[in-house]
Amino acid sequence: MSQFEGIDKLLRDHPFFSGMKPDYLELIAGCGANERIDAGQYLFREGEAADRFYLIRHGAVAVELHAPGREPMVLQTLGEGEILGSSWIVPPYRWLFDARAVQLTRVVGLDAKCLRDKCEADHSLGFDLMKRFAPVLSARLAAARLQLFDMYGKPGERRG
Amino acid sequence: MLPTLFEVARFRRELNDVFTLELTPPAGAFPFRAGQFNMLYPFGVGEAPISISGDPDRPERLIHTIRAVGAVTEALERLRPGDGVGVRGPFGSAWPVAEVEGMDVVFVAGGIGLAPLRPAIHQVLANRTRYGRVVILYGARSPEEILYRAELERWSGRLDTYVDVTVDRASPGWAGNVGVVTRLIERARFDAPNTAAFLCGPEIMMRFTVEALNSAGVEDRRIHASMERNMKCAVGFCGHCQFGASFVCKDGPVFRFDRIRSRFNVREL
Ligand SMILES: Cc1cc2nc3c(=O)[nH]c(=O)nc-3n(C[C@H](O)[C@H](O)[C@H](O)COP(=O)(O)OP(=O)(O)OC[C@H]3O[C@@H](n4cnc5c(N)ncnc54)[C@H](O)[C@@H]3O)c2cc1C
Ligand code: FES
Numbered sequence: 001m002s003q004f005e006g007i008d009k010l011l012r013d014h015p016f017f018s019g020m021k022p023d024y025l026e027l028i029a030g031c032g033a034n035e036r037i038d039a040g041q042y043l044f045r046e047g048e049a050a051d052r053f054y055l056i057r058h059g060a061v062a063v064e065l066h067a068p069g070r071e072p073m074v075l076q077t078l079g080e081g082e083i084l085g086s087s088w089i090v091p092p093y094r095w096l097f098d099a100r101a102v103q104l105t106r107v108v109g110l111d112a113k114c115l116r117d118k119c120e121a122d123h124s125l126g127f128d129l130m131k132r133f134a135p136v137l138s139a140r141l142a143a144a145r146l147q148l149f150d151m152y153g154k155p156g157e158r159r160g
Numbered sequence: 161m162l163p164t165l166f167e168v169a170r171f172r173r174e175l176n177d178v179f180t181l182e183l184t185p186p187a188g189a190f191p192f193r194a195g196q197f198n199m200l201y202p203f204g205v206g207e208a209p210i211s212i213s214g215d216p217d218r219p220e221r222l223i224h225t226i227r228a229v230g231a232v233t234e235a236l237e238r239l240r241p242g243d244g245v246g247v248r249g250p251f252g253s254a255w256p257v258a259e260v261e262g263m264d265v266v267f268v269a270g271g272i273g274l275a276p277l278r279p280a281i282h283q284v285l286a287n288r289t290r291y292g293r294v295v296i297l298y299g300a301r302s303p304e305e306i307l308y309r310a311e312l313e314r315w316s317g318r319l320d321t322y323v324d325v326t327v328d329r330a331s332p333g334w335a336g337n338v339g340v341v342t343r344l345i346e347r348a349r350f351d352a353p354n355t356a357a358f359l360c361g362p363e364i365m366m367r368f369t370v371e372a373l374n375s376a377g378v379e380d381r382r383i384h385a386s387m388e389r390n391m392k393c394a395v396g397f398c399g400h401c402q403f404g405a406s407f408v409c410k411d412g413p414v415f416r417f418d419r420i421r422s423r424f425n426v427r428e429l
Contacts, residue, residue, distance in 0.1 A: 062330075074334075076338050077337045143339055146364070150328070151270065151271075151362045151364050152301040
């Protein structure tokens with residue numbers, strides 16, 4: 001119980017869950033555990049089962065793409081107050097990227113199956129969660145597109 | 161207005177295609193306000209508007225940081241100490257540094273856009289106690305293209321200033337942030353209703369930055385942006401820099417965003 005109470009507070013303090021109803025927070029907290037990831041350690045790797053959804057409390061995580069014979073490409077870094085991972089919600093629940101802590105990082109890891117089951121059991125909880133999730137995903141997509149644009153390139157060299 | 165002959169005192173290479181010219185004002189000082197620009201004239205080639213990037217409290221050094229992109233800027237890049245260059249200015253509007261005293265101040269710079277913002281950063285940091293939280297957010301294309309790196313490190317070493325830097329593309333060994341500069345806004349805590357934001361960078365970057373500031377709760381009238389448009393006369397005669405009902409050369413380059421929102425990002429305006 002005390003373990004859940006602790007997680008409960010961590011969730012409440014995290015911007016992603018800001019303003020969520022206390023009984024929802026309690027339900028979600030039941031799926032959560034505190035985790036500590038050392039610098040350089042991977043939280044997950046491409047292709048593995050996406051069995052977690054992470055709330056970053058402190059630190060920084062690089063989301064990377066690996067291709068054989070190439071340096072890993074960092075797509076973005078996520079930090080304090082942000083969430084990590086969307087593959088847990090989309091079948092077949094496999095990670096599409098690698099995630100590596102670039103410094104000592106503390107997260108709340110929410111068990112994906114537990115979370116999915118609770119969302120199925122209570123659709124209004126699921127809907128609340130989706131309403132928080134969708135804007136983050138759409139903002140990240142917009143950011144990724146802007147990143148592709150090469151906006152700081154020389155004016156004359158700009159592509160399309 | 162005819163150009164005055166200035167002598168190049170120093171040439172400093174900043175990045176591959178970016179350099180800083182330090183000129184000695186013949187009159188001993190060149191008073192200007194943060195955000196203003198000069199027309200620089202490498203003789204025989206043509207003029208280009210370039211922001212003054214030095215400290216307004218040190219008017220005895222006239223500093224410009226320039227990216228070589230075409231004929232004029234490439235000619236400026238060939239200048240060395242002792243060479244002459246024509247200067248007209250200072251022109252244009254300024255960052256409202258004094259008006260925003262008492263507020264949190266957020267600077268958002270992209271690429272070489274840090275140069276026109278630097279005088280305002282100097283001023284705010286020199287009068288640090290007059291402001292609330294001071295946030296400097298900077299986005300560059302890659303770690304190799306981070307402008308004023310030493311200075312950014314110095315600012316971020318201050319306990320009273322929050323500095324966050326990101327790059328669009330990381331190179332091996334980079335342990336900092338990767339992602340566009342707009343993403344830094346949500347992480348930088350500031351008191352949105354009492355925040356003034358100063359932006360300078362490519363227009364597309366400013367457009368997304370305004371959106372991110374708006375969703376964080378900063379109103380358009382508290383957002384100031386420096387616009388770069390091509391210029392000729394710099395004194396409101398030729399119409400070259402027309403931007404809707406305004407001329408960038410005399411009504412700008414620094415505009416309050418609520419006054420330009422409707423014209424912002426209209427293609428070929
Ligand atoms: C108020 C103001 C302040 C400025 N401050 C600085 C500064 O501090 N440092 C700096 O390096 N530059 C600054 N600029 C931009 C600079 O004036 C231009 O890059 C310069 O005019 C280029 O001249 P050029 O003859 O070398 O290149 P050009 O031959 O005129 O241009 C070369 C290429 O760059 C493109 N281009 C030129 N100017 C712009 C622009 N403003 N926006 C988008 N594309 C452009 C052209 O279309 C062409 O493709 C400022 C511009 C303004 C209006
Ligand atoms: S440059 Fe001539 S009107 Fe502005």
